[in-house]
Amino acid sequence: MAVILIVEDDVFIxxxxxxxxxxxxxxxxxxxxxxxxxxLLRDPQHIDALFxxxxxxxxxxxxxxxxxxxxxxxPKLRVLYTTGNSITDKMKTFFVEGAHFLRKPYTQxxxxxxxxxxxxx
Amino acid sequence: MDVTxxxxxxxxxxxxxxxxxxxxxxxxxxxxxxxxSSIATDAKGVIQIFNVGAERMLGYAAAExxxxxxxxxxxxxxxxxxxxxxLSVELATPITPGFEALVFKASRGIxxxxxxxxxxxxxxxxxxxxxxxxxxxxQDAIIGYLLIxxxxxxRKLVEAEQxxxxxxxxxxxxxxRSLIESNIDALMTTDPSxxxxxxxxxxxxxTGCTRDELIGAPFKSYFTDPERAEAAIKLVxxxxxxxxxxxxxxxxDGTQTVVSYNLTTFYDRSRTLQGVFAAARDVTDRKxxxxxxxxxxxxxxxxxKNNLQVIVGLIAYETRWTAALCVQGYKSMQTRIGAIAxxxxxxxxSSRGRTVxxxxxxxxxxxxxxxxxLGDISGIDIEVKAEPLEIDPDRAVxxxxxxxxxxxxAIKHAFPHGTGHLMLCVEQVGDQIELTVVDDGVGMKDxxxxxxxxxxxxxxxxxxxRQLGGTIIPSESEGTGTTVRxxxxxxxxxxxxxxxxxx
Numbered sequence: 354m355a356v357i358l359i360v361e362d363d364v365f366i367x368x369x370x371x372x373x374x375x376x377x378x379x380x381x382x383x384x385x386x387x388x389x390x391x392x393l394l395r396d397p398q399h400i401d402a403l404f405x406x407x408x409x410x411x412x413x414x415x416x417x418x419x420x421x422x423x424x425x426x427x428p429k430l431r432v433l434y435t436t437g438n439s440i441t442d443k444m445k446t447f448f449v450e451g452a453h454f455l456r457k458p459y460t461q462x463x464x465x466x467x468x469x470x471x472x473x474x
Numbered sequence: 475m476d477v478t479x480x481x482x483x484x485x486x487x488x489x490x491x492x493x494x495x496x497x498x499x500x501x502x503x504x505x506x507x508x509x510x511s512s513i514a515t516d517a518k519g520v521i522q523i524f525n526v527g528a529e530r531m532l533g534y535a536a537a538e539x540x541x542x543x544x545x546x547x548x549x550x551x552x553x554x555x556x557x558x559x560x561l562s563v564e565l566a567t568p569i570t571p572g573f574e575a576l577v578f579k580a581s582r583g584i585x586x587x588x589x590x591x592x593x594x595x596x597x598x599x600x601x602x603x604x605x606x607x608x609x610x611x612x613q614d615a616i617i618g619y620l621l622i623x624x625x626x627x628x629r630k631l632v633e634a635e636q637x638x639x640x641x642x643x644x645x646x647x648x649x650x651r652s653l654i655e656s657n658i659d660a661l662m663t664t665d666p667s668x669x670x671x672x673x674x675x676x677x678x679x680x681t682g683c684t685r686d687e688l689i690g691a692p693f694k695s696y697f698t699d700p701e702r703a704e705a706a707i708k709l710v711x712x713x714x715x716x717x718x719x720x721x722x723x724x725x726x727d728g729t730q731t732v733v734s735y736n737l738t739t740f741y742d743r744s745r746t747l748q749g750v751f752a753a754a755r756d757v758t759d760r761k762x763x764x765x766x767x768x769x770x771x772x773x774x775x776x777x778x779k780n781n782l783q784v785i786v787g788l789i790a791y792e793t794r795w796t797a798a799l800c801v802q803g804y805k806s807m808q809t810r811i812g813a814i815a816x817x818x819x820x821x822x823x824s825s826r827g828r829t830v831x832x833x834x835x836x837x838x839x840x841x842x843x844x845x846x847x848l849g850d851i852s853g854i855d856i857e858v859k860a861e862p863l864e865i866d867p868d869r870a871v872x873x874x875x876x877x878x879x880x881x882x883x884a885i886k887h888a889f890p891h892g893t894g895h896l897m898l899c900v901e902q903v904g905d906q907i908e909l910t911v912v913d914d915g916v917g918m919k920d921x922x923x924x925x926x927x928x929x930x931x932x933x934x935x936x937x938x939x940r941q942l943g944g945t946i947i948p949s950e951s952e953g954t955g956t957t958v959r960x961x962x963x964x965x966x967x968x969x970x971x972x973x974x975x976x977x
Contacts, residue, residue: 460790
């Protein structure tokens with residue numbers, strides 16, 4: 354069992370993601386924005402992976418900025434990005450090394466596969 | 475006074491006499507010349523000699539002027555007055571307007587040649603160049619004056635014509651320069667090595683440098699990416715013309731401006747390369763609009779995908795309380811919602827303005843299916859054969875869903891051993907479009923039914939075909955593999971076609 358931090362500004366989507374990940378036996382923490390997420394990352398709580406939306410409220414690349422700071426706080430943290438927008442090569446340059454990506458909309462099966470793939474990498 | 479040299483016709487006995495006689499002959503020749511007006515006066519200016527040249531030029535007979543008038547009387551009075559004034563200032567002594575003004579310098583032993591307007595007997599005027607000499611006796615006392623004049627009309631005409639041409643040239647240059655300066659684009663010329671040779675005001679404004687600073691400097695120095703700027707010069711030298719070449723100009727105060735360059739080479743009359751003409755249009759506003767449009771597109775895309783995610787989430791939530799028998803149906807529904815979301819992206823990527831390129835669209839669908847359904851190590855490959863046709867974006871989604879459904883069915887059912895070839899074809903056949911999905915898999919046992927193996931899938935195919943106003947062509951192929959052939963009305967328009975075809 355791993356601990357996954359879910360960062361998603363849409364409450365419903367965040368809670369459904371929470372449910373999907375818990376269904377496959379993992380523990381979850383959740384945040385709606387960068388500040389909340391960084392606050393959790395600064396806590397001593399163990400976290401294995403960050404699952405973040407890239408587009409967070411007004412921050413177009415908020416998820417990328419969050420992941421960059423998160424890696425500085427926790428270098429071994431694994432990162433799974435998601436967004437409904439197309440991923441450009443330029444956007445990929447903002448990804449932290451070794452990060453995975455899951456396109457929205459994702460099914461429970463696709464999310465679970467992505468999380469397992471991330472944790473196994 | 476005898477300025478003609480006397481009338482002694484005896485043969486010269488001494489060399490002095492011969493010379494004197496020769497001088498007299500020269501004087502006669504000059505006085506008889508029809509091309510020079512030779513007017514001799516006494517010391518007071520009264521005309522004593524009026525030669526044939528003077529008669530011809532001025533229209534007077536010698537008898538009409540000799541011992542009657544002075545040369546001032548046949549000169550433009552205003553010019554005589556002006557000359558008197560000017561000489562008075564120049565020589566710091568009062569000079570009376572009149573004959574004195576015409577000969578004053580000569581009377582002081584100063585060589586004097588000037589322009590003067592003579593007035594003919596009939597009142598007409600002509601410009602003359604007059605040379606004035608004082609005539610002196612043996613004691614060096616002035617006994618008269620000789621005014622030799624030439625008609626300056628032809629020269630004046632040439633000068634006037636030249637002046638007119640010069641003015642026309644200046645006007646032309648002013649006009650050309652005005653066009654260059656009034657252009658809203660920053661204009662510049664360089665030599666073939668990229669050194670600036672000319673700029674307009676807009677170029678000065680763009681760079682914050684003066685014309686003098688810019689001329690002689692390398693073109694590339696004024697851009698954030700000098701290598702790309704230099705490449706533009708090289709490109710235009712090889713291509714002769716380069717359009718819409720974007721560069722970011724950097725002014726001396728650090729201001730950056732995104733500009734779009736149109737560059738051409740230019741030549742002299744003998745077709746020798748002179749350099750490069752470059753016009754830069756400030757596209758900052760256009761770039762901002764493009765950025766705004768992109769932001770809006772991203773924002774809309776974000777919202778649409780989030781809403782689709784909510785729907786998928788709702789379905790996921792429902793499946794927790796649904797009988798196992800129904801779960802597969804819910805999952806299929808989720809997958810199809812995912813396909814719609816992907817098609818939305820593919821339409822954006824394949825869009826050419828108001829139409830979607832079918833060939834690019836099919837390739838993107840194939841690529842996405844390969845990635846999501848087949849994985850990296852699949853033995854199934856998907857080939858696309860499509861004519862360069864375009865499709866109305868309104869119909870792109872049902873068309874994409876139709877292709878997606880047919881291809882998904884083939885991948886799921888045609889290749890139980892995990893290897894095979896699937897081909898997606900689109901071609902124009904008369905006034906119809908034929909979509910063909912061909913696999914070399916195991917084929918279908920019951921060929922009498924609709925040629926798709928999954929019931930719901932076949933229902934969807936039928937619905938999409940009906941939505942697109944098409945028909946499914948019964949397959950005639952035998953043996954291995956399955957071919958599904960669908961004819962659609964000309965909802966796909968040829969490239970460049972702007973007509974929107976009704977549903």
